[in-house]
Amino acid sequence: MGIHPNVLKNIRHVTPYVPGEQPQRKVIKLNTNENPYPPAPGVRKVLEEFHTDALRLYPDPAAELLTEELARFYEVEKEQVFPGVGSDDVLSLCFLTFFNSEKPILFPDITYSFYKVWAELYRIPYRCPKLDKEFRMNRADYYQENGGIIFPNPNAPTAVYEELEFIEDILEHNRESVVIVDEAYVDFAGKSALELIERYDNLLVVQTFSKARSMAGMRIGYAIGNKELIRYLNDVKYSFNSYTLNQLSLICGAEAVRDRAYFEKNIRKIIQTREKAKGELANLGFAFPDAKANFIFATHPDYSAEELFLALKKADIYVRHWNSERIKEYLRITVGTEEEMRILFDFLKHYIK
Numbered sequence: 001m002g003i004h005p006n007v008l009k010n011i012r013h014v015t016p017y018v019p020g021e022q023p024q025r026k027v028i029k030l031n032t033n034e035n036p037y038p039p040a041p042g043v044r045k046v047l048e049e050f051h052t053d054a055l056r057l058y059p060d061p062a063a064e065l066l067t068e069e070l071a072r073f074y075e076v077e078k079e080q081v082f083p084g085v086g087s088d089d090v091l092s093l094c095f096l097t098f099f100n101s102e103k104p105i106l107f108p109d110i111t112y113s114f115y116k117v118w119a120e121l122y123r124i125p126y127r128c129p130k131l132d133k134e135f136r137m138n139r140a141d142y143y144q145e146n147g148g149i150i151f152p153n154p155n156a157p158t159a160v161y162e163e164l165e166f167i168e169d170i171l172e173h174n175r176e177s178v179v180i181v182d183e184a185y186v187d188f189a190g191k192s193a194l195e196l197i198e199r200y201d202n203l204l205v206v207q208t209f210s211k212a213r214s215m216a217g218m219r220i221g222y223a224i225g226n227k228e229l230i231r232y233l234n235d236v237k238y239s240f241n242s243y244t245l246n247q248l249s250l251i252c253g254a255e256a257v258r259d260r261a262y263f264e265k266n267i268r269k270i271i272q273t274r275e276k277a278k279g280e281l282a283n284l285g286f287a288f289p290d291a292k293a294n295f296i297f298a299t300h301p302d303y304s305a306e307e308l309f310l311a312l313k314k315a316d317i318y319v320r321h322w323n324s325e326r327i328k329e330y331l332r333i334t335v336g337t338e339e340e341m342r343i344l345f346d347f348l349k350h351y352i353k
């Protein structure tokens with residue numbers, strides 16, 4: 001029995017993305033780069049005052065409320081903003097919209113593993129230039145012919161950040177391709193490539209509410225670029241599902257963007273904890289590329305990463321580990337609260353003799 005082979009052969013077979021664990025009990029959760037602090041206080045107020053009657057209606061397909069707030073925040077026009085259900089939704093639509101060449105798209109060999117999944121899902125040819133030993137991108141790798149380019153900055157899971165000069169060089173060499181910079185972690189790092197969108201009409205910057213804005217559970221992400229690129233994205237979205245962002249995400253998202261002071265304070269706190277954590281890790285003998293995100297990608301010369309991963313997990317401290325060739329001796333550790341990091345380091349100090 002089972003599905004007939006002729007049926008099977010017409011089914012799209014995909015190897016899905018594997019997200020980090022979401023244990024349904026309380027653990028020290030440093031495995032999926034969520035923000036340890038709550039969203040802006042205004043978000044709670046919006047939820048308390050929400051009338052469920054509003055749920056009868058479809059949400060605004062253009063997500064104007066949120067789009068306008070983001071446009072104001074980033075000082076662009078609202079036609080330059082494309083919101084979606086988390087940046088995963090936005091990025092996936094970008095693959096569908098912009099990567100339709102016969103030539104391979106390019107992204108680093110060590111990077112956000114969803115890129116490969118989307119490329120395979122949409123049957124987009126791809127090539128993965130190798131990061132060097134320090135986990136840096138070699139810019140010349142991106143001078144070759146391609147059907148598009150995508151990379152996160154800072155990169156994941158390495159937390160390595162490239163300066164804008166590097167991004168601009170890649171843009172200079174790729175006037176004929178769409179270049180997508182996935183800035184999920186840029187608020188913890190440095191300058192955003194947003195300031196380049198006026199000069200490069202082939203640049204798309206994608207950001208998310210999941211990390212710096214503490215709203216992974218709401219699923220909000222967005223792309224910013226020139227109006228024409230955004231229009232093509234909208235055309236694909238409206239050919240797919242017009243009502244993507246729900247009512248609550250729209251109003252909560254807009255409210256979160258209004259509170260710039262909270263946003264900045266939240267980020268400062270995490271950066272402070274990260275810098276302290278780097279010192280602690282170094283004292284324990286860990287090595288890591290300089291971390292510019294809300295996580296640190298660390299390896300220890302005397303302890304296997306898998307062993308540490310399992311020991312930590314047993315102690316209810318969750319970090320992320322991949323069993324893949326070049327990074328299997330590394331742990332990706334999300335920066336949590338001061339208290340969470342204290343518990344992590346108390347454990348490691350006892351474990352590592």
Ligand SMILES: *Cc1c(COP(=O)(O)O)cnc(C)c1O
Pocket residue numbers: 033085086087088089112152156182184207208209210216219220221
């Ligand atoms: C977390 C993350 C995303 C996805 O974020 P969502 O907005 O939650 O979908 C995209 N890219 C990178 C590199 C990430 O780390």
